[in-house]
Amino acid sequence: MSAVLEIDNLHVAIGAANVLRGVSLRVEAGEVRGLVGESGAGKSMVGRTIFGLLPAKAAIRAGQVQFEGRDLLAMPDKERRGLLGRRIALIPQDPMTSLNPVRRIGAQMVALLQLHLGLSKRAALDRAADLLAEVAIRDPARVLQLYPHELSGGMRQRVLIAMAFACDPALVIADEPTTALDVTVQRQVLQLVERMRQRHDAAILFVTHDLGVVAKICRSMTVLHAGRVLEDGPTADVLVKPHHAYTRALLAATPRADRPADALKPVPPALIESLWAEARRLDQLTATRPA
Amino acid sequence: MADLILSGPISAPASRWRSALARGGARLWIGGVLVALLLLIALFAPVIAPHDPAEQDLMSAQLPPAFMRGGEAAFPLGTDSLGRCVLSRLMYSARTAVSVALIASLLAAIIGIALGLVAGAFGGVPDQSVSRLIDVWMAFPPVLLSIVLAAVIGAGLVSVIAAIVVVDWTRFARIIRAETQAQLARDYAAAAHVLGLTRAQALRLEILPNLVPLIVTLLAVEMGIAILVEVILSFVGISVTGDTASWGGMITEGRQIVYQAPWIMALPILAVIISVIGFNLLGDGLRAALDPVQRR
Numbered sequence: 006m007s008a009v010l011e012i013d014n015l016h017v018a019i020g021a022a023n024v025l026r027g028v029s030l031r032v033e034a035g036e037v038r039g040l041v042g043e044s045g046a047g048k049s050m051v052g053r054t055i056f057g058l059l060p061a062k063a064a065i066r067a068g069q070v071q072f073e074g075r076d077l078l079a080m081p082d083k084e085r086r087g088l089l090g091r092r093i094a095l096i097p098q099d100p101m102t103s104l105n106p107v108r109r110i111g112a113q114m115v116a117l118l119q120l121h122l123g124l125s126k127r128a129a130l131d132r133a134a135d136l137l138a139e140v141a142i143r144d145p146a147r148v149l150q151l152y153p154h155e156l157s158g159g160m161r162q163r164v165l166i167a168m169a170f171a172c173d174p175a176l177v178i179a180d181e182p183t184t185a186l187d188v189t190v191q192r193q194v195l196q197l198v199e200r201m202r203q204r205h206d207a208a209i210l211f212v213t214h215d216l217g218v219v220a221k222i223c224r225s226m227t228v229l230h231a232g233r234v235l236e237d238g239p240t241a242d243v244l245v246k247p248h249h250a251y252t253r254a255l256l257a258a259t260p261r262a263d264r265p266a267d268a269l270k271p272v273p274p275a276l277i278e279s280l281w282a283e284a285r286r287l288d289q290l291t292a293t294r295p296a
Numbered sequence: 297m298a299d300l301i302l303s304g305p306i307s308a309p310a311s312r313w314r315s316a317l318a319r320g321g322a323r324l325w326i327g328g329v330l331v332a333l334l335l336l337i338a339l340f341a342p343v344i345a346p347h348d349p350a351e352q353d354l355m356s357a358q359l360p361p362a363f364m365r366g367g368e369a370a371f372p373l374g375t376d377s378l379g380r381c382v383l384s385r386l387m388y389s390a391r392t393a394v395s396v397a398l399i400a401s402l403l404a405a406i407i408g409i410a411l412g413l414v415a416g417a418f419g420g421v422p423d424q425s426v427s428r429l430i431d432v433w434m435a436f437p438p439v440l441l442s443i444v445l446a447a448v449i450g451a452g453l454v455s456v457i458a459a460i461v462v463v464d465w466t467r468f469a470r471i472i473r474a475e476t477q478a479q480l481a482r483d484y485a486a487a488a489h490v491l492g493l494t495r496a497q498a499l500r501l502e503i504l505p506n507l508v509p510l511i512v513t514l515l516a517v518e519m520g521i522a523i524l525v526e527v528i529l530s531f532v533g534i535s536v537t538g539d540t541a542s543w544g545g546m547i548t549e550g551r552q553i554v555y556q557a558p559w560i561m562a563l564p565i566l567a568v569i570i571s572v573i574g575f576n577l578l579g580d581g582l583r584a585a586l587d588p589v590q591r592r
Contacts, residue, residue: 056490090492097490102483107505116501117491168491 008071009034009176009208010055015068017050017232019060024050026232026284027068030210032176037202037209039223039240041216043255047232048212052178054078056095057085073175091121094169094207096179096198100161100186104153110164111149114171121172136167139204140197159190166197170205177202178210183218195222216256220244228252231284316585324581327516330574337387338394345384346372350539353379358557376546376560377553386567388541393571396453396526400460401518407461408468409511415469416476417499426473430466438463439528446534456535460522467521468514475510479503509586513579520575527568543568 010032017025024047032038042048053059055070055077070077072093077085097103105113114133118124124132130149137145140163153161162182169177179198183191199222202209211223219226219240226243228236228251235249247253317324337344357379360367367374373383415426442459449455479485480503488498529535530544543564550561 058486058489086492086494088492089490095487095490097483097487099483103487105484105488105502105506107508108502116493120492120497 007034008032009073010210011069011071012051013069013071015051015054015070016066017047017054017059017063018066019063023066023284024063024232025054025068028229028232028234030227030234030237032208032210034175035202035206035208036225037199037211037223039219039226040210040212040229041214041219041226041255042229043214045231046229048214048229049180050232051229052095052180052210052212055093055178056089057082090117090174091172092175094172094174094177096162096166096169096177096182098181098184100158100165100182103165104161106153108152109149110151110153110156114149114164114168117168117171132171133167136171137164139170139201140164140167142167158186159193162186162190162194163197166194166201170201170207173205174207176208176210178212180212181214183213183215191218198222216244228255233283320581320585322581323577324585327574327577327579327581330570331516331578334390334571334574335394338390341384341387341391345381345387346370347381347384349380349384349388349541351380355379358553358560360557361559364559373563374557374559376549377557382546382560382563385541385546386543386563389543389546389564390567390571392453392530392536392540392542393523393526396456396460397519397522397575400457400464400522401515403457403461404464404518405468405511405515408465409472409507411465412469412472413476413499413504416473417480417495417503423473426469430470433463433466436463439525442525442529443532443534446529451534453536456526456529459529460525463525464518464521467518468511471510471514472507475507476503479506509583512586513583516575516579516582520572520579523568523571523575 008031010030012028012030015025015028016023028047028051030038030040030051040048040051050059050063054065055072059065065078068078072088077088104110111130111133114136115126115129118129118132119126122129122132133149134145137148142148142160142163148156148160148164153164156164162185166182177198182198183194186194195218198209201207211219213219223240225238226236226240227234228243228249230251236243236247236252243252244256247256353375356368356371356375357377359371359375359379361374361382362369362372364374371381371383373381373386376382376385411426415423441463442456445459445462446455449458476499485498485502488502493501526535526542527544527547530542531548533545533548535544536542546564547561550557550564554561
């Protein structure tokens with residue numbers, strides 16, 4: 006199997022804070038990989054690095070991001086833009102704000118299809134309607150005429166999913182696509198993402214803090230903590246016999262109906278010490294490297 | 297896998313035009329009617345004016361309006377000290393005011409929007425240069441700047457328009473720059489980047505359409521300001537020359553005989569106030585009607 010995405014020893018710093026300290030990650034063609042971690046673990050930064058959306062003060066200190074064997078970080082902007090939206094797509098976190106409020110759904114989808122597939126307006130409209138039908142939207146022709154504020158959150162998320170898969174990408178990065186939705190809609194969205202993946206033969210990097218979601222749809226997973234990879238492997242292995250104390254704590258913190266709610270158990274002090282030592286070592290390492 | 301539940305639009309949305317008009321409220325209606333009236337008068341002044349605005353009739357000078365004692369039906373709003381029909385002069389002045397307002401605000405808008413977009417979208421050196429230019433510009437008193445400009449390129453309609461454009465492009469540039477930055481920080485702008493759009497494409501397709509409500513509102517308000525500036529400049533005598541009627545000029549003339557014939561000065565002032573209020577109400581109503589935030 007070949008890797009669609011291969012991140013190797015990625016270091017990213019924002020100002021003085023090292024948000025990613027040597028993240029390595031592989032996404033095989035057609036697989037669904039979960040990227041898990043609590044808030045601030047750096048999981049969104051991985052996606053932002055791939056899309057070139059890092060904040061202005063951020064700097065990539067070291068590492069490589071290979072997409073289909075090409076170095077994403079080294080290629081010229083123009084080449085990378087050609088990949089974005091076409092070969093690498095994003096399902097954004099918040100469907101309420103990720104669509105342009107003043108343009109019709111149809112216009113936004115057509116612009117994308119024309120840009121990357123060079124379709125005529127007529128053909129692009131037909132394709133947009135087909136895509137909406139694929140994500141189970143009733144009466145696609147009419148929805149294309151509507152503005153985002155005329156759709157519910159779940160419908161907007163469906164539109165965004167349709168747009169993500171519109172150009173048959175090799176990799177879709179789903180950045181917590183279910184967090185902004187309520188529980189009943191979440192399940193449908195997950196089903197939908199999985200169905201679209203099968204139909205369009207894409208790999209998915211599923212960024213989330215919800216282990217339940219990961220268990221449901223991801224074949225393999227990566228656990229991120231404080232900018233480092235703590236655990237990596239098939240989902241079943243990681244969830245059943247986690248190597249790391251942190252993963253165990255994370256698992257124990259998942260609320261369940263059959264036992265009282267419990268906060269995330271603190272990581273043992275010895276572990277924090279070793280993490281700090283490791284962080285300091287890495288900081289020295291990156292500090293001596295020319296930026 | 298279980299079949300997905302089909303999802304459709306919740307309900308047919310009400311007519312977009314109708315709901316926008318409802319949000320605009322009374323301001324939109326009153327402002328719209330006043331502005332429409334002004335535009336119609338300006339456009340059809342030669343047809344509806346009872347007299348030639350330059351026609352003098354010294355025998356019937358300083359006649360009061362027809363509804364006052366001593367007025368004549370032939371001169372509904374009376375005559376000035378040269379016996380010219382005040383109503384006709386007010387109508388022809390509207391022509392001057394409206395053409396200045398339209399041309400000057402459009403030019404100021406084009407320049408201001410272009411510079412504001414560049415400054416807001418690209419940051420860095422372009423932003424610094426535009427922003428500092430605006431700072432320096434705004435340190436000058438605008439009326440003084442206009443008077444100096446008129447002194448340099450001579451009095452006349454062109455210099456009035458130039459003065460307004462030169463002073464007021466900053467109004468657009470400042471607000472468009474800030475709003476561009478605000479829009480670029482929103483998720484949909486990041487989404488445009490992720491879809492592979494270039495910066496220019498994103499500006500044209502994503503950002504500019506979101507600025508349209510703001511631009512329309514600014515334009516309406518700017519037209520009110522332009523009318524006011526034209527009045528000020530013609531009051532001090534560096535706008536249109538000679539026989540061409542203008543509100544500012546009428547106020548100057550009326551000022552000298554304000555004790556004998558107060559209406560000659562009061563009527564043009566009233567016309568100015570009504571038109572500026574009209575444009576401001578229209579701008580305010582449009583802002584409410586077009587605001588995408590309130591569309592939810």
